[in-house]
Amino acid sequence: MCDECGCQAGGASSEKKVIEINKSLLDANQRLGEKNRHHIEQMGAIAINMISSPGAGKTTLLEATAERLSRATRFGVIEGDIETQRDADRIRAKGIPAVQITTGGACHLDAALVHKGIHELEHLLGPDELDLVFIENVGNLVCPATFYLGEHKRMVMVSVPEGSDKPAKYPRAFIGSDLFIISKTDLLPYFDFSIEEACSEAKRLNPDIKILTLSATTGTGVDEWLEYLNKILLEK
Secondary structure, three states, X not given: OOOOOOOOOOHHHHHHHHHHHHHHHHHHHHHHHHHHHHHHHHOOOEEEEEEEOOOOOHHHHHHHHHHHOOOOOOEEEEEEEOOOOHHHHHHXXXXXXEEEEEOOOOOXXXXXXXXXXXXXXXXXXXXXXXXXXXXXXXXXXXXXXXXXXXXXXXXXXXXXXXOOOHHHHOHHHHHOOOEEEEEOHHHHHHOOOOHHHHHHHHHHHOOOXXXXXXXXXXXXOHHXXXXXXXXXXXXX
């Protein structure tokens, strides 16, 4: 026993076991994520994993997407939250099929939960009825960045009220993402947010990351978002 903290002697061995268990869990998640991706491709769709802090505006952007994206483009949403059906209800109100996954406390979605969500979407729509699957992850910039879900693209969002230092403070979310969206730009006059700082930090971490700025409530920048979606659909 350690006299200072009361922990068991041999902490290095215990730490090694924890690392090995975590690696095993992540490896299993990666394998199932690859199966998810294959399943989504067999459906004729591509998937986008949406990561942000709570309240950054992911659901609002999906609502705007439902209103403005061509009706020829069919999409569904897998919603991740700790509790409630509220976000899924908002998406359904726009006429878009949505499956709510409640984690019951977990701060992220994993590949197994998304696997369940994919099958539920198929049950709602039938096969070959989707072009896009949005996976709206649990609000968190830390844990979701670690877990591959089977997505083709990963998007990270930061809203103006959160501050422009988020790429520097949460680098993994930006290193692993294809797209960085700065949201709620209509609030720029009221917050000390530097678009230049946020963009330069994100590019320093990931030179290939694409950056969009928008306000889903006013519509500013939403056309560029829709162009991005149309482009990746053409590439599939």
